[in-house]
Amino acid sequence: MVRVSAIVVAAGSGTRFGTAKQFATLRGSRLVDIAVDAAHQSCDEVVVVLPADVEWDGAPVAASVRGGAERSDSVRAGLAAVAPDTEIVVVHDAARPLASSQVFDAVIGAVRDGADGAVPGVPVSDTIKRVDGDRVVETVDRASLVAVQTPQAFRADVLRRAHASGSDATDDAALVESVGGTVVVVPGEPANLKVTNERDLAIAESLLSEANRS
Amino acid sequence: MVRVSAIVVAAGSGTRFGTAKQFATLRGSRLVDIAVDAAHQSCDEVVVVLPADVEWDGAPVAASVRGGAERSDSVRAGLAAVAPDTEIVVVHDAARPLASSQVFDAVIGAVRDGADGAVPGVPVSDTIKRVDGDRVVETVDRASLVAVQTPQAFRADVLRRAHASGSDATDDAALVESVGGTVVVVPGEPANLKVTNERDLAIAESLLSEANRS
Numbered sequence: 222m223v224r225v226s227a228i229v230v231a232a233g234s235g236t237r238f239g240t241a242k243q244f245a246t247l248r249g250s251r252l253v254d255i256a257v258d259a260a261h262q263s264c265d266e267v268v269v270v271l272p273a274d275v276e277w278d279g280a281p282v283a284a285s286v287r288g289g290a291e292r293s294d295s296v297r298a299g300l301a302a303v304a305p306d307t308e309i310v311v312v313h314d315a316a317r318p319l320a321s322s323q324v325f326d327a328v329i330g331a332v333r334d335g336a337d338g339a340v341p342g343v344p345v346s347d348t349i350k351r352v353d354g355d356r357v358v359e360t361v362d363r364a365s366l367v368a369v370q371t372p373q374a375f376r377a378d379v380l381r382r383a384h385a386s387g388s389d390a391t392d393d394a395a396l397v398e399s400v401g402g403t404v405v406v407v408p409g410e411p412a413n414l415k416v417t418n419e420r421d422l423a424i425a426e427s428l429l430s431e432a433n434r435s
Numbered sequence: 436m437v438r439v440s441a442i443v444v445a446a447g448s449g450t451r452f453g454t455a456k457q458f459a460t461l462r463g464s465r466l467v468d469i470a471v472d473a474a475h476q477s478c479d480e481v482v483v484v485l486p487a488d489v490e491w492d493g494a495p496v497a498a499s500v501r502g503g504a505e506r507s508d509s510v511r512a513g514l515a516a517v518a519p520d521t522e523i524v525v526v527h528d529a530a531r532p533l534a535s536s537q538v539f540d541a542v543i544g545a546v547r548d549g550a551d552g553a554v555p556g557v558p559v560s561d562t563i564k565r566v567d568g569d570r571v572v573e574t575v576d577r578a579s580l581v582a583v584q585t586p587q588a589f590r591a592d593v594l595r596r597a598h599a600s601g602s603d604a605t606d607d608a609a610l611v612e613s614v615g616g617t618v619v620v621v622p623g624e625p626a627n628l629k630v631t632n633e634r635d636l637a638i639a640e641s642l643l644s645e646a647n648r649s
Contacts, residue, residue, distance in 0.1 A: 340571070342564065347582035348606045349559065350620065357554070357618040360609040361580065368561035392562045395574040404571040406564065412634065415560070420626065420642065427641040428634060
Protein backbone atom coordinates (compact mmCIF):
# COMPACT_ATOMS: atom_id res chain seq x y z
CA MET A 222 0.00 0.00 0.00
CA VAL A 223 1.21 3.45 -0.87
CA ARG A 224 1.17 5.67 2.18
CA VAL A 225 3.58 8.39 1.11
CA SER A 226 3.78 9.68 -2.46
CA ALA A 227 6.31 12.20 -3.74
CA ILE A 228 5.69 14.63 -6.57
CA VAL A 229 8.98 15.88 -7.99
CA VAL A 230 8.25 19.07 -9.89
CA ALA A 231 10.62 19.37 -12.85
CA ALA A 232 8.36 21.10 -15.33
CA GLY A 233 10.01 24.50 -15.52
CA SER A 234 11.17 25.75 -18.86
CA GLY A 235 13.78 28.27 -17.79
CA THR A 236 16.81 27.71 -19.98
CA ARG A 237 19.58 29.81 -18.51
CA PHE A 238 21.87 26.79 -18.61
CA GLY A 239 21.23 26.06 -22.27
CA THR A 240 18.97 23.41 -20.78
CA ALA A 241 16.13 23.72 -18.28
CA LYS A 242 17.75 24.09 -14.86
CA GLN A 243 16.39 20.81 -13.51
CA PHE A 244 18.41 18.96 -16.16
CA ALA A 245 21.66 20.73 -15.33
CA THR A 246 24.36 18.43 -14.02
CA LEU A 247 25.83 18.43 -10.53
CA ARG A 248 28.65 15.97 -9.86
CA GLY A 249 27.67 13.95 -12.89
CA SER A 250 23.98 13.66 -12.04
CA ARG A 251 21.10 15.72 -13.30
CA LEU A 252 19.30 17.75 -10.63
CA VAL A 253 16.05 15.94 -11.39
CA ASP A 254 17.70 12.54 -10.89
CA ILE A 255 19.14 13.66 -7.56
CA ALA A 256 15.69 14.84 -6.47
CA VAL A 257 13.96 11.63 -7.58
CA ASP A 258 16.57 9.56 -5.78
CA ALA A 259 16.15 11.57 -2.56
CA ALA A 260 12.36 11.22 -2.77
CA HIS A 261 12.62 7.47 -3.28
CA GLN A 262 14.57 7.14 -0.05
CA SER A 263 11.70 8.49 2.07
CA CYS A 264 8.54 7.88 0.02
CA ASP A 265 6.73 4.80 -1.29
CA GLU A 266 6.31 6.12 -4.81
CA VAL A 267 7.56 9.00 -6.91
CA VAL A 268 5.72 10.88 -9.63
CA VAL A 269 7.84 13.20 -11.74
CA VAL A 270 6.32 16.17 -13.53
CA LEU A 271 8.12 17.14 -16.74
CA PRO A 272 7.97 19.79 -19.43
CA ALA A 273 5.63 18.89 -22.28
CA ASP A 274 8.44 18.07 -24.66
CA VAL A 275 10.53 15.87 -22.38
CA GLU A 276 10.31 12.06 -22.01
CA TRP A 277 11.38 10.59 -18.69
CA ASP A 278 14.63 8.66 -19.01
CA GLY A 279 15.77 8.44 -15.41
CA ALA A 280 15.25 5.85 -12.68
CA PRO A 281 11.93 3.95 -12.72
CA VAL A 282 9.11 6.02 -11.23
CA ALA A 283 5.45 5.35 -10.54
CA ALA A 284 4.50 7.85 -13.23
CA SER A 285 5.86 10.69 -15.27
CA VAL A 286 3.38 13.34 -16.31
CA ARG A 287 3.37 16.59 -18.21
CA GLY A 288 3.34 19.81 -16.27
CA GLY A 289 1.28 22.89 -16.98
CA ALA A 290 1.79 26.56 -17.52
CA GLU A 291 2.01 27.43 -13.81
CA ARG A 292 3.71 25.54 -11.02
CA SER A 293 0.32 24.87 -9.43
CA ASP A 294 -0.84 23.28 -12.70
CA SER A 295 2.17 21.00 -12.55
CA VAL A 296 1.49 19.97 -8.95
CA ARG A 297 -2.13 19.28 -9.89
CA ALA A 298 -0.95 17.08 -12.76
CA GLY A 299 1.24 15.20 -10.33
CA LEU A 300 -1.58 14.87 -7.80
CA ALA A 301 -3.76 13.27 -10.46
CA ALA A 302 -1.11 10.57 -10.92
CA VAL A 303 -0.33 9.57 -7.33
CA ALA A 304 -1.89 6.43 -5.87
CA PRO A 305 -5.57 7.23 -5.14
CA ASP A 306 -5.37 5.94 -1.57
CA THR A 307 -2.07 7.58 -0.65
CA GLU A 308 -2.14 9.29 2.74
CA ILE A 309 0.65 11.82 2.51
CA VAL A 310 1.91 13.72 -0.53
CA VAL A 311 5.37 15.25 -0.55
CA VAL A 312 5.99 18.01 -3.10
CA HIS A 313 9.62 18.67 -3.95
CA ASP A 314 11.31 20.98 -6.42
CA ALA A 315 13.81 19.24 -8.69
CA ALA A 316 15.93 22.38 -8.45
CA ARG A 317 16.76 21.67 -4.78
CA PRO A 318 19.36 18.90 -5.10
CA LEU A 319 20.78 19.26 -1.59
CA ALA A 320 17.68 18.37 0.43
CA SER A 321 18.61 15.53 2.77
CA SER A 322 16.55 12.45 3.62
CA GLN A 323 16.36 13.86 7.14
CA VAL A 324 14.35 16.83 5.95
CA PHE A 325 12.04 14.55 3.93
CA ASP A 326 11.52 12.43 7.03
CA ALA A 327 10.94 15.51 9.19
CA VAL A 328 8.12 16.94 7.06
CA ILE A 329 6.52 13.50 6.63
CA GLY A 330 6.78 12.91 10.39
CA ALA A 331 5.11 16.21 11.20
CA VAL A 332 2.12 15.31 9.02
CA ARG A 333 1.96 11.84 10.56
CA ASP A 334 1.85 13.66 13.91
CA GLY A 335 -1.29 15.52 12.91
CA ALA A 336 -0.44 18.60 10.87
CA ASP A 337 -2.20 19.13 7.54
CA GLY A 338 1.09 20.30 6.07
CA ALA A 339 4.73 20.68 7.05
CA VAL A 340 7.45 22.76 5.42
CA PRO A 341 11.16 23.17 6.11
CA GLY A 342 12.03 26.67 7.21
CA VAL A 343 15.25 28.49 7.99
CA PRO A 344 15.64 31.74 9.89
CA VAL A 345 15.72 34.88 7.76
CA SER A 346 19.28 36.09 8.24
CA ASP A 347 19.10 39.23 6.13
CA THR A 348 17.56 42.45 7.26
CA ILE A 349 14.28 42.70 5.36
CA LYS A 350 12.65 45.97 4.36
CA ARG A 351 9.33 46.70 2.76
CA VAL A 352 9.61 49.19 -0.07
CA ASP A 353 7.26 51.37 -2.07
CA GLY A 354 9.09 51.92 -5.32
CA ASP A 355 12.66 52.54 -4.15
CA ARG A 356 11.62 54.09 -0.85
CA VAL A 357 11.88 52.06 2.36
CA VAL A 358 8.58 52.14 4.22
CA GLU A 359 9.23 49.55 6.93
CA THR A 360 11.97 47.43 8.43
CA VAL A 361 10.22 44.11 8.90
CA ASP A 362 10.55 42.33 12.24
CA ARG A 363 12.25 39.16 11.10
CA ALA A 364 12.24 37.35 14.43
CA SER A 365 9.04 35.54 13.56
CA LEU A 366 9.86 35.01 9.87
CA VAL A 367 11.17 31.89 8.18
CA ALA A 368 12.24 31.27 4.60
CA VAL A 369 10.65 28.05 3.42
CA GLN A 370 12.02 25.32 1.20
CA THR A 371 10.90 22.04 -0.26
CA PRO A 372 10.26 19.11 0.29
CA GLN A 373 6.84 19.98 1.73
CA ALA A 374 4.50 17.26 3.02
CA PHE A 375 0.70 17.38 3.17
CA ARG A 376 -2.23 15.20 4.05
CA ALA A 377 -3.29 14.00 0.62
CA ASP A 378 -6.96 14.89 1.04
CA VAL A 379 -6.17 18.40 2.23
CA LEU A 380 -3.71 19.05 -0.60
CA ARG A 381 -6.26 17.81 -3.13
CA ARG A 382 -8.92 20.08 -1.63
CA ALA A 383 -6.51 23.01 -1.65
CA HIS A 384 -5.59 22.51 -5.29
CA ALA A 385 -9.22 22.04 -6.26
CA SER A 386 -9.78 25.64 -5.16
CA GLY A 387 -8.20 26.66 -8.45
CA SER A 388 -5.74 29.17 -7.05
CA ASP A 389 -2.48 29.58 -8.91
CA ALA A 390 -0.37 30.34 -5.85
CA THR A 391 3.15 29.06 -6.40
CA ASP A 392 3.33 27.79 -2.84
CA ASP A 393 1.45 24.61 -1.94
CA ALA A 394 1.55 25.42 1.74
CA ALA A 395 -0.14 28.77 1.08
CA LEU A 396 -2.90 26.92 -0.76
CA VAL A 397 -3.37 24.59 2.20
CA GLU A 398 -3.39 27.58 4.56
CA SER A 399 -6.00 29.25 2.37
CA VAL A 400 -8.44 26.36 2.88
CA GLY A 401 -7.90 26.44 6.64
CA GLY A 402 -5.26 23.74 6.90
CA THR A 403 -2.71 23.75 9.70
CA VAL A 404 0.85 24.05 8.41
CA VAL A 405 3.86 23.63 10.68
CA VAL A 406 7.49 24.48 10.12
CA VAL A 407 10.28 21.99 10.74
CA PRO A 408 13.95 22.97 10.77
CA GLY A 409 15.18 23.43 7.21
CA GLU A 410 18.73 23.18 6.00
CA PRO A 411 20.76 26.26 5.11
CA ALA A 412 22.49 24.25 2.37
CA ASN A 413 19.19 23.29 0.73
CA LEU A 414 19.34 26.04 -1.85
CA LYS A 415 17.25 26.36 -5.00
CA VAL A 416 19.40 26.23 -8.11
CA THR A 417 18.20 28.84 -10.56
CA ASN A 418 21.39 29.84 -12.36
CA GLU A 419 25.04 28.93 -12.89
CA ARG A 420 26.05 30.78 -9.77
CA ASP A 421 23.74 28.65 -7.64
CA LEU A 422 25.11 25.53 -9.31
CA ALA A 423 28.66 26.58 -8.41
CA ILE A 424 27.50 27.18 -4.84
CA ALA A 425 25.89 23.73 -4.72
CA GLU A 426 29.17 22.21 -5.91
CA SER A 427 31.10 23.94 -3.16
CA LEU A 428 28.54 22.91 -0.55
CA LEU A 429 28.87 19.30 -1.66
CA SER A 430 32.65 19.55 -1.45
CA GLU A 431 32.41 20.92 2.04
CA ALA A 432 29.90 18.22 3.07
CA ASN A 433 32.24 15.53 1.81
CA ARG A 434 35.15 17.00 3.74
CA SER A 435 33.36 17.05 7.07
CA MET B 436 38.40 67.93 2.14
CA VAL B 437 36.76 64.71 3.21
CA ARG B 438 33.35 64.40 1.67
CA VAL B 439 32.76 60.68 1.93
CA SER B 440 33.96 58.62 4.90
CA ALA B 441 33.73 54.86 5.19
CA ILE B 442 33.35 52.95 8.44
CA VAL B 443 34.40 49.33 7.99
CA VAL B 444 32.91 47.36 10.86
CA ALA B 445 35.21 44.51 11.79
CA ALA B 446 34.60 44.33 15.52
CA GLY B 447 32.78 41.02 15.77
CA SER B 448 34.21 38.35 18.00
CA GLY B 449 32.60 35.26 16.49
CA THR B 450 35.32 32.66 16.17
CA ARG B 451 33.84 29.84 14.13
CA PHE B 452 36.91 29.92 11.90
CA GLY B 453 39.39 29.67 14.76
CA THR B 454 39.71 33.39 14.11
CA ALA B 455 37.06 36.10 14.01
CA LYS B 456 35.36 35.80 10.64
CA GLN B 457 36.52 39.18 9.39
CA PHE B 458 40.12 37.94 9.59
CA ALA B 459 39.45 34.75 7.65
CA THR B 460 41.30 34.56 4.36
CA LEU B 461 39.76 34.59 0.90
CA ARG B 462 42.14 34.19 -2.04
CA GLY B 463 45.09 35.14 0.15
CA SER B 464 43.53 38.31 1.57
CA ARG B 465 41.76 38.82 4.87
CA LEU B 466 38.10 39.78 4.55
CA VAL B 467 38.76 43.03 6.43
CA ASP B 468 41.53 43.98 4.02
CA ILE B 469 39.27 43.32 1.05
CA ALA B 470 36.58 45.51 2.61
CA VAL B 471 39.00 48.33 3.42
CA ASP B 472 40.36 48.21 -0.10
CA ALA B 473 36.88 48.36 -1.63
CA ALA B 474 35.96 51.28 0.62
CA HIS B 475 39.11 53.17 -0.34
CA GLN B 476 38.15 52.96 -4.00
CA SER B 477 34.94 54.94 -3.48
CA CYS B 478 35.49 56.99 -0.31
CA ASP B 479 37.91 59.72 0.75
CA GLU B 480 38.83 58.12 4.05
CA VAL B 481 38.35 54.81 5.80
CA VAL B 482 37.91 54.19 9.52
CA VAL B 483 38.15 50.56 10.59
CA VAL B 484 36.48 49.35 13.79
CA LEU B 485 38.25 46.42 15.43
CA PRO B 486 37.82 44.08 18.39
CA ALA B 487 39.36 45.44 21.58
CA ASP B 488 42.31 43.07 21.47
CA VAL B 489 43.32 43.59 17.84
CA GLU B 490 45.80 46.14 16.48
CA TRP B 491 45.33 47.29 12.90
CA ASP B 492 48.07 45.94 10.66
CA GLY B 493 46.52 46.40 7.22
CA ALA B 494 46.68 49.20 4.65
CA PRO B 495 46.96 52.77 6.00
CA VAL B 496 43.60 54.08 7.19
CA ALA B 497 42.43 57.40 8.61
CA ALA B 498 41.82 55.75 11.96
CA SER B 499 41.38 52.40 13.61
CA VAL B 500 39.18 52.31 16.68
CA ARG B 501 37.88 49.77 19.14
CA GLY B 502 34.37 48.48 18.72
CA GLY B 503 31.80 47.93 21.44
CA ALA B 504 29.57 45.17 22.70
CA GLU B 505 26.88 45.68 20.07
CA ARG B 506 27.23 46.47 16.41
CA SER B 507 25.63 49.87 16.97
CA ASP B 508 28.30 50.64 19.59
CA SER B 509 30.93 49.83 16.99
CA VAL B 510 29.36 52.09 14.38
CA ARG B 511 29.16 54.88 16.97
CA ALA B 512 32.88 54.40 17.73
CA GLY B 513 33.60 54.69 14.02
CA LEU B 514 31.38 57.75 13.68
CA ALA B 515 33.37 59.48 16.42
CA ALA B 516 36.53 59.00 14.37
CA VAL B 517 35.45 60.16 10.92
CA ALA B 518 36.38 63.63 9.72
CA PRO B 519 34.11 66.09 11.57
CA ASP B 520 33.06 67.86 8.37
CA THR B 521 32.45 64.75 6.28
CA GLU B 522 29.20 64.86 4.34
CA ILE B 523 28.43 61.23 3.68
CA VAL B 524 29.22 58.21 5.83
CA VAL B 525 29.28 54.74 4.31
CA VAL B 526 28.96 51.83 6.75
CA HIS B 527 30.20 48.49 5.49
CA ASP B 528 30.53 45.08 7.10
CA ALA B 529 33.98 43.56 6.78
CA ALA B 530 32.26 40.20 6.37
CA ARG B 531 30.94 41.18 2.91
CA PRO B 532 34.03 40.82 0.76
CA LEU B 533 32.23 40.68 -2.58
CA ALA B 534 30.65 44.14 -2.58
CA SER B 535 31.69 45.88 -5.78
CA SER B 536 32.77 49.49 -6.20
CA GLN B 537 29.61 49.91 -8.29
CA VAL B 538 27.44 49.27 -5.27
CA PHE B 539 29.49 51.67 -3.15
CA ASP B 540 29.07 54.31 -5.83
CA ALA B 541 25.35 53.60 -6.14
CA VAL B 542 24.57 54.14 -2.45
CA ILE B 543 26.80 57.23 -2.29
CA GLY B 544 25.15 58.58 -5.43
CA ALA B 545 21.67 58.12 -4.01
CA VAL B 546 22.59 60.16 -0.93
CA ARG B 547 24.18 62.85 -3.10
CA ASP B 548 20.87 62.90 -4.96
CA GLY B 549 19.01 63.79 -1.80
CA ALA B 550 18.20 60.68 0.22
CA ASP B 551 19.14 60.59 3.90
CA GLY B 552 20.25 57.02 3.46
CA ALA B 553 20.66 54.42 0.72
CA VAL B 554 21.01 50.67 1.04
CA PRO B 555 21.57 47.90 -1.51
CA GLY B 556 18.64 45.52 -1.71
CA VAL B 557 17.95 42.31 -3.57
CA PRO B 558 14.56 40.70 -4.17
CA VAL B 559 13.50 38.13 -1.61
CA SER B 560 13.49 34.92 -3.64
CA ASP B 561 12.32 32.52 -0.93
CA THR B 562 8.74 32.15 0.14
CA ILE B 563 8.54 33.82 3.54
CA LYS B 564 6.13 32.79 6.27
CA ARG B 565 5.37 34.29 9.63
CA VAL B 566 5.26 31.70 12.39
CA ASP B 567 4.00 31.51 15.94
CA GLY B 568 6.09 28.78 17.50
CA ASP B 569 6.20 26.14 14.76
CA ARG B 570 2.77 27.07 13.37
CA VAL B 571 2.50 29.11 10.17
CA VAL B 572 0.25 32.11 10.71
CA GLU B 573 0.82 34.01 7.47
CA THR B 574 2.46 33.73 4.08
CA VAL B 575 4.07 37.12 3.68
CA ASP B 576 3.59 38.98 0.40
CA ARG B 577 7.18 39.22 -0.72
CA ALA B 578 6.60 41.34 -3.82
CA SER B 579 7.38 44.51 -1.89
CA LEU B 580 10.19 43.05 0.22
CA VAL B 581 13.94 43.37 -0.27
CA ALA B 582 16.83 41.81 1.60
CA VAL B 583 19.36 44.50 2.38
CA GLN B 584 23.14 44.42 2.35
CA THR B 585 26.03 46.74 3.05
CA PRO B 586 27.64 49.12 2.08
CA GLN B 587 24.98 51.58 3.26
CA ALA B 588 25.43 55.33 2.80
CA PHE B 589 23.96 58.10 4.93
CA ARG B 590 24.04 61.85 5.28
CA ALA B 591 26.56 62.22 8.09
CA ASP B 592 24.40 64.53 10.19
CA VAL B 593 21.39 62.25 9.96
CA LEU B 594 23.40 59.13 10.86
CA ARG B 595 24.92 60.95 13.84
CA ARG B 596 21.46 62.03 15.01
CA ALA B 597 20.14 58.50 14.53
CA HIS B 598 22.93 56.96 16.56
CA ALA B 599 22.58 59.59 19.27
CA SER B 600 19.11 58.20 19.90
CA GLY B 601 20.82 55.38 21.77
CA SER B 602 18.98 52.52 20.10
CA ASP B 603 20.89 49.27 19.72
CA ALA B 604 19.27 48.27 16.42
CA THR B 605 21.74 46.26 14.37
CA ASP B 606 20.67 48.04 11.21
CA ASP B 607 21.85 51.60 10.62
CA ALA B 608 19.15 52.25 8.06
CA ALA B 609 16.48 51.28 10.60
CA LEU B 610 17.97 53.82 13.00
CA VAL B 611 17.80 56.49 10.33
CA GLU B 612 14.23 55.50 9.51
CA SER B 613 13.37 55.73 13.21
CA VAL B 614 14.38 59.40 13.32
CA GLY B 615 12.32 60.15 10.23
CA GLY B 616 15.08 59.89 7.63
CA THR B 617 14.30 58.92 4.06
CA VAL B 618 16.05 55.69 3.04
CA VAL B 619 16.06 54.45 -0.52
CA VAL B 620 17.01 51.09 -1.96
CA VAL B 621 19.45 50.71 -4.85
CA PRO B 622 19.97 47.43 -6.68
CA GLY B 623 22.11 45.12 -4.57
CA GLU B 624 24.22 42.26 -5.81
CA PRO B 625 23.15 38.66 -5.35
CA ALA B 626 26.82 37.70 -4.94
CA ASN B 627 27.36 40.20 -2.10
CA LEU B 628 26.88 37.62 0.61
CA LYS B 629 27.77 37.97 4.29
CA VAL B 630 30.41 35.47 5.33
CA THR B 631 29.50 34.02 8.70
CA ASN B 632 30.88 30.48 8.51
CA GLU B 633 33.11 28.17 6.50
CA ARG B 634 30.25 27.33 4.16
CA ASP B 635 29.82 30.99 3.23
CA LEU B 636 33.56 31.29 2.69
CA ALA B 637 33.46 28.33 0.29
CA ILE B 638 30.54 29.98 -1.51
CA ALA B 639 32.47 33.25 -1.77
CA GLU B 640 35.41 31.33 -3.27
CA SER B 641 33.18 29.77 -5.88
CA LEU B 642 31.56 33.11 -6.70
CA LEU B 643 34.98 34.65 -7.23
CA SER B 644 35.94 31.76 -9.49
CA GLU B 645 32.80 32.23 -11.50
CA ALA B 646 33.31 35.99 -11.71
CA ASN B 647 36.83 35.47 -13.02
CA ARG B 648 35.60 33.05 -15.66
CA SER B 649 32.97 35.36 -17.05
